[in-house]
Amino acid sequence: MTIIDNYNVIPFLRNDQYRAKIAFVSPQSRRNTFESETECFLGVSLENRNFQPNRFHALVKWASRRFSTCKILIGDSIHRITLETMQGFSQEEALSRAIQIGQNFMKENQNILDTFSHATKFEYITCAKTQKTSDYKLFKKIITEYFESSKKFRFSVEEFGKKFHRHKWDTLNEAEKLYRIKQSSEYFLEEFAVFACLVKNGNSVMIYPGAFSSLAEITDGKFPGFLPELEALTVVSINLKRR
Numbered sequence: 616m617t618i619i620d621n622y623n624v625i626p627f628l629r630n631d632q633y634r635a636k637i638a639f640v641s642p643q644s645r646r647n648t649f650e651s652e653t654e655c656f657l658g659v660s661l662e663n664r665n666f667q668p669n670r671f672h673a674l675v676k677w678a679s680r681r682f683s684t685c686k687i688l689i690g691d692s693i694h695r696i697t698l699e700t701m702q703g704f705s706q707e708e709a710l711s712r713a714i715q716i717g718q719n720f721m722k723e724n725q726n727i728l729d730t731f732s733h734a735t736k737f738e739y740i741t742c743a744k745t746q747k748t749s750d751y752k753l754f755k756k757i758i759t760e761y762f763e764s765s766k767k768f769r770f771s772v773e774e775f776g777k778k779f780h781r782h783k784w785d786t787l788n789e790a791e792k793l794y795r796i797k798q799s800s801e802y803f804l805e806e807f808a809v810f811a812c813l814v815k816n817g818n819s820v821m822i823y824p825g826a827f828s829s830l831a832e833i834t835d836g837k838f839p840g841f842l843p844e845l846e847a848l849t850v851v852s853i854n855l856k857r858r
Contacts (some may be wrong), residue, residue, distance in 0.1 A: 622715070627691055631669045631856040631857070632669065632672075632673070632857070632858050633669050633670050633672070633673035633855045633856065633857055633858065634673060634852050634855070634856050634857075635673040635674055635676065635677035635792060635824070635854070635855055635856050636853065636856065637851060637852070637853060637854070638826075638852045638853060638854040639826075639852050640849065640850070640851050640852070641823055641827075641830070641831035641834045641835060641849070641850040641852070642831075642834050642835045642836070642849070643696060643835075645849045649820050649828065649849045649851060650681050650682075652682070652819065652820050653682060653683045653684060654682055654683070654685065654686070654711045654811075654817065654818050654820070655678055655681070655682045655684075655685050655686075655818065655820040655821070655822050655851075656685065656686040656687070656688050656689050656740075656818050656820070656821055656822070657674060657675070657678055657685055657686070657687045657688065657814050657821075657822045657823070658690065658821060658822070658823045659671075659687060659688060659689050659690055659691050659720065660694075661675075661689070661690055661691065661697075661713070661716050661720060662694070662697075662716065663719060665824040665825065665855060666720070666824075668686075668723075668724060668727065669713045670824065670855050671724055671727060671829050672727050672730075673855055674822065674824060675727055675728060675731055675737070676731060676851060677822070677853065678735060678822055679731035679734040679735040680734070681819040682735060682740075682820075683735060683736065684735065685735050685736070685737050685738075685822075686737075686739075686740050686813070686818060686847060687721075687737060687738065687739050687740070688740055688741075688809070688813070689717045689720060689721060689726070689739060689740070689741045689742065690717075690798050690806070691714050691716065691717030691741050691742055691743050692710065692711050692713060692714065692717075692741070692743035692746055692805075693713075693742050693743045693802055693805050693806055693809070694707040694713035694716060694717070695712070695713040695775065696798050696799075696802040696805075697713075697802070698707075698712055698713055699798065700794070700795060700798040702801075712745055712747065717743070739821040742767050742805075742806075742809050743836060745809050745810065745812050745813075746805070746808075747813060750811075750812045750815055751808050751809065751812050752813040753843065754807075754808040754812060754844070755804065755805065755808040758804050758807050758808050758811075758842065759804055761838075761841055761842070762804055763801070763857060765835075765837070765838065765841075766842070768829075768838055769800075770793075771822050771828070771829045771837075772800050772803050772804070772829050773796050773799075773830045774828075775799075775803065775827075775829045776795070776796050776799025776800055776802075776803065777796065777799075778828075779793075779799055780795050780799070793798075803829060807830065807833075808841075809842035810830070810845065810848060811842060811845055811848075812844075814844040814845070814847055814848050815844050819848055819849060820848075820849045820851060821848060821850050821851065822851050822853060823850065823851070823852060824852075824853045824854070824855050825852060825853075826852050827850055827852075830845070830848070830850055833845045833846060833848075834846060834848050834849065834850055
């Protein structure tokens with residue numbers, strides 16, 4: 616199916632197209648070599664505008680031109696933390712809603728993956744499923760222990776988390792600030808453990824439309840000896856621009 620055909624099948628893409636370009640690669644030393652890999656994974660943050668259909672289409676198209684296999688990592692179970700923090704849901708309800716949001720995303724965007732299936736084998740994987748594995752539990756334990764013992768790493772993660780609350784930060788009281796930092800840190804630690812699982816399984820190139828400052832520091836070797844799987848990860852940060 617050609618791109619023109621694609622716009623006939625998915626009409627809402629026709630008038631609001633985006634183009635994906637590399638913003639930066641971490642570590643920079645792999646900028647010219649990561650495309651030699653045959654497989655990548657594309658991280659999806661749920662209820663994030665960068666993954667609305669038109670933008671997701673651009674990301675999938677970009678990946679299809681460079682990799683023969685691409686896993687679409689759905690951040691379902693970790694999205695529960697956002698729902699707890701920002702919308703006040705209980706842990707149980709937040710998890711249930713997050714899983715359903717992930718299922719909806721996969722169903723609603725399958726046609727986009729099908730469009731590029733002639734070039735790349737796309738496969739959905741979920742954080743929820745990954746978090747049930749023994750590898751995940753081990754990586755999460757290692758990462759959490761390092762977070763608790765390394766002041767430098769803890770500072771990096773917490774500062775990264777503050778960026779997501781910067782617009783309302785000055786309106787929060789101290790208890791609310793501490794709660795949000797704690798929740799954001801847990802989100803990132805769980806996410807990093809999931810990434811480590813993918814690297815262990817042979818997928819060492821991550822595509823994401825945004826920046827991961829703490830993760831970039833890990834891949835750049837700022838925390839030597841921390842976790843080999845994360846140090847082996849290449850993070851390709853993508854910039855999306857309207858055509």
